[in-house]
Amino acid sequence: MSQRITVRAGGVSLRFHARSAAVTTALFVAMLAGLVASVAVGEFAIPPADVVNTLVGAGDQATNFVVLDLRLPRALTGLLVGAALGVAGAIFQDVTRNPLASPDVVGIASGGSLAAVALIVFTEVEAVPLAALAGSLTAGALLYVLAWRGGVQGFRLVLVGIGVAAFANAGISYVLTRGRIFEVETAYVWLVGSLNGRSWDQVWPLAVGVGVLVPVILALSRRVAVLGLGDDVARSLGVGVERSRLLLLGAAVLLTGLAVSAAGMVSFVAFVAPHIARRLTRSTSMLAAAGCGAVLVLSADLIGRTLSPPTEIPVGILTSIIAAPYFLLLLRRARA
Amino acid sequence: MSSLEARDLRVGYGGPDVVAGLDLVIRPEQITAIVGANGCGKSTLLRALARLITPTGGSVLLDGQEIRTLSSKAVAKRLGLLPQSPTAPENLTVEDLVARGRYPHQGLFRQWSPTDEQAVEEALAATATTDLRARPLDELSGGQRQRAWIAMALAQQTELLLLDEPTTYLDLAHQIDVLDLLDGLVAERGRTVVMVLHDINQACRYADQLVAVRDGRVHAAGAPGEIVDDRFIGDVFGLEARVVEDPVTGTPLCLPIAQRRSTRCAS
Numbered sequence: 001m002s003q004r005i006t007v008r009a010g011g012v013s014l015r016f017h018a019r020s021a022a023v024t025t026a027l028f029v030a031m032l033a034g035l036v037a038s039v040a041v042g043e044f045a046i047p048p049a050d051v052v053n054t055l056v057g058a059g060d061q062a063t064n065f066v067v068l069d070l071r072l073p074r075a076l077t078g079l080l081v082g083a084a085l086g087v088a089g090a091i092f093q094d095v096t097r098n099p100l101a102s103p104d105v106v107g108i109a110s111g112g113s114l115a116a117v118a119l120i121v122f123t124e125v126e127a128v129p130l131a132a133l134a135g136s137l138t139a140g141a142l143l144y145v146l147a148w149r150g151g152v153q154g155f156r157l158v159l160v161g162i163g164v165a166a167f168a169n170a171g172i173s174y175v176l177t178r179g180r181i182f183e184v185e186t187a188y189v190w191l192v193g194s195l196n197g198r199s200w201d202q203v204w205p206l207a208v209g210v211g212v213l214v215p216v217i218l219a220l221s222r223r224v225a226v227l228g229l230g231d232d233v234a235r236s237l238g239v240g241v242e243r244s245r246l247l248l249l250g251a252a253v254l255l256t257g258l259a260v261s262a263a264g265m266v267s268f269v270a271f272v273a274p275h276i277a278r279r280l281t282r283s284t285s286m287l288a289a290a291g292c293g294a295v296l297v298l299s300a301d302l303i304g305r306t307l308s309p310p311t312e313i314p315v316g317i318l319t320s321i322i323a324a325p326y327f328l329l330l331l332r333r334a335r336a
Numbered sequence: 337m338s339s340l341e342a343r344d345l346r347v348g349y350g351g352p353d354v355v356a357g358l359d360l361v362i363r364p365e366q367i368t369a370i371v372g373a374n375g376c377g378k379s380t381l382l383r384a385l386a387r388l389i390t391p392t393g394g395s396v397l398l399d400g401q402e403i404r405t406l407s408s409k410a411v412a413k414r415l416g417l418l419p420q421s422p423t424a425p426e427n428l429t430v431e432d433l434v435a436r437g438r439y440p441h442q443g444l445f446r447q448w449s450p451t452d453e454q455a456v457e458e459a460l461a462a463t464a465t466t467d468l469r470a471r472p473l474d475e476l477s478g479g480q481r482q483r484a485w486i487a488m489a490l491a492q493q494t495e496l497l498l499l500d501e502p503t504t505y506l507d508l509a510h511q512i513d514v515l516d517l518l519d520g521l522v523a524e525r526g527r528t529v530v531m532v533l534h535d536i537n538q539a540c541r542y543a544d545q546l547v548a549v550r551d552g553r554v555h556a557a558g559a560p561g562e563i564v565d566d567r568f569i570g571d572v573f574g575l576e577a578r579v580v581e582d583p584v585t586g587t588p589l590c591l592p593i594a595q596r597r598s599t600r601c602a603s
Contacts, residue, residue, distance in 0.1 A: 006448050015448035097425070219444055226439050228428075229488075232419040235388055237492065238412030238440040282427055 020281040020288065027277075027291025031079060034298035038075035039067055041306055069199075077198040078301045078315065079294045080206040081263045082273070084255040086293020087217060087286050089270030090277065091252035094224045094284055095245055096154030102271035103136075103256035106161020109270075110168035111139020112260035117172055117187040121179035128190070129202070129261035136257030139164055144249065151231075151242055152249075193266030193316025195301050202262040209258040213251050214290065220248055221286050228284070266316045269293050272323040279330045296323055337364050338414045338495040338528065339399055340385060346393035347377075347384045353392060354380045356552035362496070362545075367522050368530045369543035373573050377552040378532050379420070379500055385530065386417040386498050398496075412440035416494040418485055420501045424473050430484045431469040434459050437491030459490035462525075463517060479510030486517065497521070499531040503538070511535075515542050536573070540564055540587040548572045564588035 003018040039051045044066055046054075053059050054067040089102040103109055115135025116128045144152060147160040172191065176184050189196075223244045226234045231241050256270065273293035281288045300318035307313055340362040347355040354377045362368050362385075372378045383389045385396055387403050396403040398414060416437075424433055437459065438452045460466040463483040473481055482502065489497055502518070503511040519542055521527045533539040539546055540560035548555045548563070550572055556563045569577040569590055582589035 006453075008448075008450075012445045013448045013452075014445070094425075097423075222439065222442070222444075222447070226436055228425040229433075229436060230419065230422050232383075232388055232417065233422055233488075235408070236386055236412060236415070236417035237436070238407075238409035240408055278427075283432070284425065 017281065017283050020283050020285050023277075023281045024285060024288045024291060027280075027288055027295060031291055031294045031298065034295055034302070035075050035079055038078065038298055038302050039071040041302060042066075042071060043309065073200045073203050074195050074198045074301075075298065077202045077206065077262050078195050078297045080203070080210050081195075081259045081266060082269055082293035082295070082297030083214070083290040084206065084210050084259040084293070085266065085270040085297075086273035086277070086289040086291070087214060088252040088255040088259070089272075089293070090274035090284070090286055090289035091217065091224070091248050092270070093274050094228060095248050095252075096157050097228065097230075098154050098158050099275065100271075101154070101158045101161070102274075103252060104265070104267055104270055105165065106143060106158060107163075107165030107168050108136050108139050108143070108161075108253055108256045109260050109265045109267075110165045110172065111142075112136030112257055113191055113265045114139075114168045114171045114175070116190055116260070116264070117175050120187045120190065121175050121183045129205075132190075132261035132264075133257040136260050137253060139168060140249070140253030140257070144246070152245060189314060190264040192314045193264040193319070194312075194314040195263055195297075196312055196314070198262065206258050206262050209254065213255055214286070217248065217251050217286055220244065220251075221284075224248065224286075225284065264316065266297060266319055268320045268323050269296055272296070272327045275327060276323075276330060339364060339397075340415070340496055340528070340530070341397040342381070342385060342394065343397065344394035345381070345384060345391055345396060347380050347389060348392045354552055355384060355391075357394065358549075358553050360547060360554055360557070362528060362530055364495075364528050365522060365526050366528065366544035367518065367542055368528075368545045368547060369539035370530065370532045370547045370549060371534075371536055371539050371572065372549035372555075376549045378549045381549060382417075382498055382500050382530070382532050386415060387411055388417065409440050412492065412494070414494050415496040415498065416489040416492040417498045418489045418500065418502060420504055422485055426474065427472050429470055429472055430465055430476070430487070431456070431460070433473060433484055434465075434469075434487045434491050437488040440492065455491045455493050459487040462490055462521070463487040477510075478506050479513055482506060482510070482514055483517065486514070490521070495526075496528045496530070499529070501532050501534055504534065511538065518542070536564070536569070536590050537582070537588075540589070541582065541585050560587055564590070 005016045005018050005021060007014045036048050036051050040046050040048045046063055050063055051067060054063050059067060092101040092103055093099055112132040112135040116132040119125055119128055119131040143161050143164050147157040176187060179187060223239050226237050226239050234241050273296055274289040277285055277288035277292045296319055297315060300322055301315040304313035304315055304318045342358055342360040345355055345358045346353045370378045384391050403411060434456050438455060460469055463486050465484050465487050468476060468480055473484060502514050515538060518529050522529050543560055545557060546560045546563060547557045555572055556568060565579050566577060569575055569579060576593045578591045579588050580591060
């Protein structure tokens, strides 16, 4: 099971775990299948073959509209949100060496939501995604500064993060009690996390963010592996521990902020996707966590749309409903 | 050949200095054992030698250069450290642990050169962990796990190897196992080993140079046979003891005199 694949050419040499590579490939295939299925299924059903045709630019006008303007941006938003949350969660868990750490637990997502909800309730400004991003980054910065004590220790970061989350959640509750009912309704959908009506305006910032940050994180992932051995060992292996941690957590906070700004607080994905990825690959893999997150959000949205049409169940509710039992099952099997 | 030296080294954690003006020259291709009472500053000394903490004064010289001015990777290619009871992520296999020791020699596009592969194989063989390579660390016994960690440090291929109490939590047989392994590394592979040891008798048996730390300073340093006597034990550990010749190795053997039991037995 622990076979490795080594690729060498000239001075370049790369190495993968065979199992990890296979699982990651499978997850990406599932992710693409999920994307096509999300686009195909709906009130106006489109055969998967036509979906693929349309995607490669050979569709008729009606399908073009439904696919390219309505369903594809929504599906892509879901895919990217899931991938971003999966990677962000994996970073938090690996860097803090704490399986309970994730951007939702330590208050990053709550910070973003607080800013978004406050904007919805108190102002008429149409900049909710931007507010969500800014709120997440602020929560991240606050967390880092408060947890700093000559360095940032994983356990301390989680404890301080729980405090930050409690603070932000209290703020959210306060804002909700002050709002008028229709504002609160809008705000609530945001808090639950939804992909309803997402357009290319949501896709582009996310795509750019994920496209830039994920390669950077992959380049740093060897350091993540070494950081897993503890600060002292990592330092003696030549890793700049504090700098690496700041870079990685910064990237994770940005990814979370972008995800929250595109879809609201889609809960449980950042926490559970890396766990599932780890169980499946039996090692740490950022790409597998991204794949798990994407598949989770895409399937949750698909189920939410098709369970009781025309009513849609927001994606954030279904991510928890799907992921929680699966997660418990995996844990149970791992123990046995 | 790498050399390591501390000059008027001072380390503190905000309060009074824990290491207070300490001079020490580590002898190459030998085993140096650092001993002393709890809280005397021996672990702090080891961490400062390994560049894990910044001294408040004085300097640590690696190959004659101030260690703080060297890049972390440059240090990591010459000096390896194994902390006391290190922790690894769940499910990490022995082979993956050992492979991580290659980090300072690797790059983004040079992740697994033939040299890396060879170094890992050698480290596994030297620590007799080749058969355990596919096993997760959490399934191993304490002794096996410690050997795997030493293999990780060996794969780093540094001439200097610093270990903080490598025998803690091991039963006696495994303690001897680990110490013999380190002894072999020095004798057969020309490595330089510096370790903090709790057990003065083991230190006397295995160390070429014994360094006794007291109140953050070197109280005595030299071959165990030359410096360890009744008074030495009293000064360093605050313990009344008789030092006799070890019937097995001829090195000093410390027999503590416990107040109650010894009087009862003597009468």
